[in-house]
Amino acid sequence: MNNPYLPRPIKIIDRWEESGIDHTFRVENDMNLIGGQFLQLSIPGVGEAPISISDFTDKYLDMTIRKVGKLTDGIFDLQAGDKIFVRGPYGNGFNLDQYKGKNLVIVAGGTGLAPVKNVVNYFYNNMDLVKSFTLIVGFKTPNDILFRDEIKKWSEKINVVLTVDSADESWTGETGLVTKHIAVCDMKDLDNTEVIVVGPPIMMKFATIEFVKRGLAEEKIWVSFERKMSCGIGKCGHCKIDETYVCLEGPVFNYVKAKELID
């Protein structure tokens, strides 16, 4: 009988700093993945938690992890060559076909950029598959900016708006919440536009409202939820919202469904 709770060891290949408290861990990959999926990541004896996969190839996958608790403290003690334990992948992920031939707008707030990073990279590498591509990404302060070099690289081909909520005088870029930048973003061909919004709940709420206000049909908006999970396979109950299990039917939801979910 298959035991879905048993994690398997996987080797850390590399790790690097993204910001003071966010590090990306690159581990060996032997799974077939879809961008937006997550793993149950653990250190036996310390704990287990769902962590989204920020990017992947056949050989490796990246997880960008913020040091915020007991488990992530333990993960931050690990180095290249060490083993970490995983179960999964779990969740539905983003259906890339949905965005092909469309004007793609991705709005990401803070660590919310991690679960969509693979989608960004996919279309960055296949710009001919989309009509246009706008990426609006916001962080609290310049010090919180993740994937700095990649954002710079993306800017060469993608219309990138990088904004911070608050900045000191040395910051020369955009400021203000992502919603402000959605309001000015050039959106003409709404029938052929698909939008992905990922970030903190409050940011997703107001960002999606802004798009709807601008006349975009609700079914063209996609979001990804973060919830507490102990199993990832529809048993533990923690991620349930109404009759929906985020681990099974999500974490990626169409906004038509997402707006009906009341925690």
Add this chain to the structure above:
Amino acid sequence: MAYKVSIKQFNHVLNTLSDKYKIYGPKKIEKKGRYSDTDLVCYKPISGLDEMELNEKSFFSPKEIIYPIRETLFYFTEDNVSVPSVPDEKIIIFLRPCDINGMKRLDTIFLQNGPEQDFYYKRLREKVKFFMIECNEGFDSCFCVSMNGNKTDEYAVACKFNNDNVILNIQDEEFKALFSEGAEEVQHEVEFVEENKVKVEIPPVDKVTKEVFENDIWTEYTHRCIGCGRCNTSCITCACFTMQDQHYGKDNKMGERRRVWASCQVDGYSTMAGNHDFRTKKGDRMRFKTMHKINDFHKRFGFHMCVGCGRCDDVCPEYISFPKCIEKVNEIVKGDSNE
């Protein structure tokens, strides 16, 4: 055809069965109740009918037999992971129809929800055979009839306990062979409770709208509920759990991962990294639980989760009544549809 056996004969067969089966039933543990000088009725291994408490409802449900309060999923050492084994012996549980129906709800979550079956639940569940205790009448807080939890045919043996004999309707051939020997054949249809003192109308699933979620009725529970989670731990259908890692010694190299029952009414149920939380108010948690028991689960699986055993009412230190809560939801729904 049913069989009438003496209590002595019944105990004799149980004794024979105990070679192969671990037998559980509701048992009174003296002086272990919540208050001084009170007893606790819960599920324990039994060896005979005289050990069973049949006049009172059990405080805890029998779910802990197949879904332990705390269960080790695996032990680990530096390089190895090992799954603890379970005893070979099979399991007989004496339980009431509502609890058999409750087990069906647990089966639904652990064996049907999601792409994979729960390894730990399944390996114990497969060992279990149900000996149904026929209810002569419901207890004061039962509302099984309203929840359709009063009837089932998923038993190996149905037992009607009389003062000096037991009448058995047997659906499992193994037990038929044992009990029929020397027993009197009698006519007996299995009886179920047809009416409870507590009756409640369950709002139709398609009528429960957002208005119910946003209604003021939940505020009352924010003030009354103390978030102790007893309603969850006593419930036969509550299936939630949280992972818990434990290491032995200081080097983190040996330890175990367990799962422990979780309660949607207790702080921390939805807390994520960075202390981000959902449903911080007790009223929102009560709404979450209520909707799961009488709405959400039905939307997903086609029948209600709550079976109306009434244990949540029995154990609540704040005397919160679940049927009353359902009634309030129903009033809102009816009010809405009248508009």
